[in-house]
Amino acid sequence: MRGQNGLQQVAEGGHGTTRKCGDQGSTSPCKKTHEDHQARKLSPLESRAMAWDEAERAKFMARFKREEVKIQAWENHQIRKAEMEMKKMEAEDDGSSFHALLATGKSS
Secondary structure (H helix, E strand, C coil), X not given: XXXXXXXXXXXXXXXXXXXXXXXXXXXXXXXXXXXXXXXXXXXXXXXXXXXXXXXXXXXXXXXXXHHHHHHHHHHHHHHHHHHHHHHHXXXXXXXXXXHHHHHHCCCC
């Protein structure tokens, strides 16, 4: 993966792959992964690039969450508006049926 300024970013394992806990053939795969990560020290430029990348990702995620909240509010508003319209139409329908019964002089 390319980071800021075209720097190559290396995955956790240091070789472009990560090792998962529970792999066969190792007595302590979780400890091995942790040791690999500690052995690979990042240069100041790499750490700065990774921090910038993380900050950009957090900024975009916050923006997307704000947009999602706006969309959800709009959807809820549309649902409430449609429900109110349906209730209004039902009330008008019930009222017109009642008035029609009164006009014909019939009662239930």
